[in-house]
Amino acid sequence: MKYTNLKIITMIYKYSVTAEAVKDCSAPYGEKINNANDMYTFAKSIFNDVMNVKERFVAVYLNNAHKITGYYVVGEGTTKSVDVDIKLIVFNAVKTLSNAVILLHNHPSDINTPSEQDKRITQRIISALKFLDVDVLDHIIITNQNYFSFSNDGLI
Numbered sequence: 730m731k732y733t734n735l736k737i738i739t740m741i742y743k744y745s746v747t748a749e750a751v752k753d754c755s756a757p758y759g760e761k762i763n764n765a766n767d768m769y770t771f772a773k774s775i776f777n778d779v780m781n782v783k784e785r786f787v788a789v790y791l792n793n794a795h796k797i798t799g800y801y802v803v804g805e806g807t808t809k810s811v812d813v814d815i816k817l818i819v820f821n822a823v824k825t826l827s828n829a830v831i832l833l834h835n836h837p838s839d840i841n842t843p844s845e846q847d848k849r850i851t852q853r854i855i856s857a858l859k860f861l862d863v864d865v866l867d868h869i870i871i872t873n874q875n876y877f878s879f880s881n882d883g884l885i
Contacts, residue, residue: 761796765878768831772871776835784811786834788818790827808837813850815857822863832868841870841877
């Protein structure tokens with residue numbers, strides 16, 4: 730058992746040195762996120778350069794007080810899809826000792842309705858993080874003019 734734990738720690742150390750670092754947020758780093766509108770305001774700055782060009786998927790990490798500690802760009806895709814590696818979301822949640830995560834992605838089409846694929850990936854991420862007692866507070870789809878909140882719509 731001790732060998733297994735040592736192997737896991739070694740693997741975490743190895744990847745924490747080589748993996749892309751979780752980015753510190755400028756504003757509102759350390760600010761408490763109270764609702765989806767707060768997160769939408771923050772998210773627009775992360776997506777500004779790709780909003781109408783291609784999809785981007787981001788995980789925002791929060792501490793126990795729901796204050797932002799950082800974010801990670803999980804993937805960038807095409808005009809209509811993005812690959813999401815759930816292992817990277819989980820890895821960075823552990824790395825940052827996060828208590829909660831908010832998922833963000835944009836729809837370049839300016840249609841903020843979630844697809845069935847959006848709903849499935851959200852449930853898979855919730856299941857993966859549940860094992861670590863990390864809550865997914867929301868998944869927000871953003872466009873230039875508005876957003877869709879899974880939490881506000883009762884999907885989380």
